[in-house]
Amino acid sequence: MNEIVLSKNQFLELKHLVYQTSGINLHEGKKELLKSKLAKRMRLTKKNFDQYLAYLASNDQEVVEFIDTVTTNHSYFFRENKSIAYMVQHFKGSVPNKNQVFKIWCAACSTGDEPYSIAIQLLEAGLDFSILATDISHSVLATAARGIYRIDKTRNVPKTLLHRYFQQGTGKYQGHVKIKKQVQTHISFQRFNLITDTPPDQGVDAVVCRNVMIYFDMPTSEKVVNKLYGAVVPRGFFAIGNAESLMNLTHKFSSIPGVPSLYVK
Ligand SMILES: C[S@@+](CC[C@H](N)C(=O)[O-])C[C@H]1O[C@@H](n2cnc3c(N)ncnc32)[C@H](O)[C@@H]1O
Structure with missing residues (x-):
């Protein structure tokens, strides 16, 4: 599924984007997760990897959608009550x-x-x-x-x-x-x-x-x-x-x- 090859620089740029926008600090161990999220957004926007990175860099709405996919939303009722x-x-x-x-x-x-x-x-x-x-x-x-x-x-x-x-x-x-x-x-x-x-x-x-x-x-x-x-x-x-x-x-x-x-x- 993850044929995406994410260079060190590309990873750092995306990490920076996520940090600047949401405060979420993605460490190196999250690289595979990030790739699967990129693949999901590429599928949905019908873009290849390079097209998607350019799109993300120039489209604030896509940044919102991308952040949406990298956040961890786990929750349940009466948690830590x-x-x-x-x-x-x-x-x-x-x-x-x-x-x-x-x-x-x-x-x-x-x-x-x-x-x-x-x-x-x-x-x-x-x-x-x-x-x-x-x-x-x-x-x-x-x-x-x-x-x-x-x-x-x-x-x-x-x-x-x-x-x-x-x-x-x-x-x-x-x-x-x-x-x-x-x-x-x-x-x-x-x-x-x-x-x-x-x-x-x-x-x-x-x-x-x-x-x-x-x-x-x-x-x-x-x-x-x-x-x-x-x-x-x-x-x-x-x-x-x-x-x-x-x-x-x-x-x-x-x-x-x-x-x-x-x-x-
Ligand atoms: C793990 S959930 C916690 C949900 C709930 N508070 C609980 O304890 O069960 C973390 C939530 O924080 C949200 N989140 C992450 N970064 C955020 C930010 N910069 N501003 C607002 N919400 C953020 C995520 O979208 C996610 O829904």
Whole structure:
């Protein structure tokens, strides 16, 4: 499948393009993956390798499509839920007035599993809220908005919640579930590039940015963390992935004892 011969320079140029555009740091070990992604885009654009590289260099829209194929979108419902459960309980215990609408920003939401999981728990807590769910990739945002998933992605969802908030698919949707409207109405999906875009909202109660900085180098992660810091209200939360750390970055968040991966402003 991969007859593409990618010279060292071509690899470095593509690596630079991916880094500049998305912050994703492709190391040498990703060369084969990059070749298979190039082959996919060449097929779809009906171009040979040289034509495709020239096309990519001159077409911003193709850069978006290309980045779309190199991002890792793995996600599932109720993933690494300890920090989310803590946050929801904190919100529940701290409602100063009944009319408070909590604002959450899921800043690399992939196919929507994460914002829907948070929404379900906020609904269960009886709270009013709105979630802005963003990602660099158009295709994951389209999947998120559709809200249909293979059932195995909901393995971690407690059974009662699965029945309450998902419809079981039948016929050609056998083995799939669809998130219910009552969950979807709380979420707005938008494209947002953590590297190049300015945060859309300066007053969110929590930013959830999990399992994306793992693909960034330290200077990029530091810039992103400090950019997101500005979007959080004082005493608001910042959640990262379990495999990520703010340890060697300069930032102003405080950690929360006993709750790994969750920080407070
Ligand atoms: C592995 S998924 C994580 C999804 C979810 N947060 C979770 O923890 O399950 C990483 C997501 O980050 C997105 N991403 C990568 N670079 C990005 C960037 N520069 N700006 C915004 N999103 C980005 C990818 O498109 C992908 O959907």
